[in-house]
Amino acid sequence: MATMLSGSALMDGAMLVIAANETCPQPQTKEHLMALELVGIKKIVIVQNKIDVIPQKEALKHYEQIRSFVKGTIAENAPIIPVSAQKVINMGALVQALDQTIPIPERDPDAEPMMLLARSFDINKPGSSWRDLKGGVIGGSLIRGVLKEGEDIEIRPGRQVQAENRIRWEPIETKITTINAGSKKVAEATPGGLLGIGTKLDPALTKSDALAGQVAGHPGKLPPVWEKARFRVTLMERVVGVSSEMQIEPLKHHEPLMLSVGTAVTVGVVVNTKKDVVEVTLKRPVCAEIGARIAISRQLGGRWRLIGMGVLTE
Template identity: 75%
Template sequence: MHDVMVPNVNIGLVGHVDHGKTTLVSGLTGVWTDRHSEEMKRGISIRLGYADATFYRCEKDEGEEGYSISPDCPVCGEKCAPFRTVSFVDAPGHETLMATMLSGSALMDGAMLVIAANEPCPQPQTKEHLMALELVGIKNIVIVQNKIDVVSPQDALKHYKQIKAFVKGTIAEDAPIIPVSAQKKINIGALIQALDTYIPAPERDPGATAQMLIARSFDINKPGSNWRDLKGGVIGGSLTQGAIKDGDDIEIRPGIQMQVENRTVWKPIVTKVVSIHTGERKVAEATPGGLMAIGTKLDPAITKSDMLVGQVAGHVGELPEILDHLTFTVKLMDRVVGSGSELDITPLKHKEPLMLSV
């Protein structure tokens, strides 16, 4: 039986810059996901942010009022029972960081499309992020109409109609639209109820070969640390299948890039798992669903500054072979991403650089 305190689903937050995604995650989890110094300085998300939240439900209060992020019922004050823990992936909304958002979409089982009520809909990255969700096939979507506390009821209704017109004919046409104020935590119960209804945990196969998608990698040692206290590198991400236990030997592919006889080759990395964390909780085994951090015996120089992002971890000898030639079908987006203006897609040109989301 699944432990409700361990996350089993990854929910992405996507949408235009400054529409309140990080504030919403903070309101749901108590964690401010912009931890990087440049993010603090500029006031925007640059890297993928992560946080877990446990949701509670009161048996006495039916409907949205009974859902809460607190073990104490906001209506009757009685103790609530935890029923679900989820991991949130906070994707950047700035147009120059679209690649980061696309890489994060590989981890998402569902998504919240956050749209601020105090700006006309759609904004450029609102359109781009919805296109991205369609491209990668994320169908479980909840639309969050944020910042309803700074507009009048009439303007909120007008904005709601703009959202309905925008999503008509898209993958999010039938998605619920939940009005909230992330800043003042208004209507959070209704949002939790919608997430429970519309973004269920997908079926996983814990008995399959382990495959972990790496979305972050870190050096957790502070400058000036004593060499005796140094910790190995940390990888963060999500298991799509299988399980990894504390003490397991794991392999990371494709690994380290090397030059051999004027050719670029990749050498897989082998290391040992020394710790596994989900949120603030240390666990003995990582299972599919939810986000986790795995401590290893790797040299931190290999994992620092997200150097292993996009790689795959699993048990030694059980990962797919490394390929240097691929044949695939390309589906281009409807407009140029990462641009503040509307630019049409033109036919591909020889030697033109492309950003691929596979």
């Protein structure tokens, strides 16, 4: 779920894939639809997959189950496209539905750039000569503005440093050396799609997704970094994604929560609750704008379960 929530921050729309040979809704299907609603993704195409393994009559019955399930949700008017991914059936209709339902949104090229990082890599092979070493690579999606090859960028929260027996986070500054959009090298990046940006960073800083969840942009122009956060909370009535749904209790003092903010996933401990406003101390700080949406999960039965959403206030 954490991976799904962090990845959804990069998307303009989504496909909700439902297996036609299973009763709808399954617990995980409920959880995924609720997650889309909480992170604010409203442009949805429902994919009724595996129609090749059931009779037509059963497929029509399953279609009605889907319609009943999404009634009253953000996906109520979403198109339902029956397909078989394995047999490559109806893929043309699916592509057409995606094109019509999830148009490319208008972007502001003059806004200060802000890139959400989902990955980071060391692309050097073991045993490479120091003369051939390349800088670390960051990957993610530019949600606004333009980034150009040769520009200086800042990455926040950055790296963890220890000074005077205190651990703090320090922004990282570097220079863009290359930009890859898909498999093509480009001189500048605009919003939309996924990017790989080569930098002059020490590869040790970027290996194994070490910078995933961070934010990149022009130096001094990024949103604040939060080590403590306050947000307005809306809890769901019941936990979804489990076979027997249970009532969601109010958040408790000292309770650990998993918080998904953009591509960042962190644990926050509740230090104060007042009506629908909660204050938490974050185990790992996040860079986010006021008004950012936060998906909130609670540990239930040994797993993190989605229980509500928040809006960052300060």
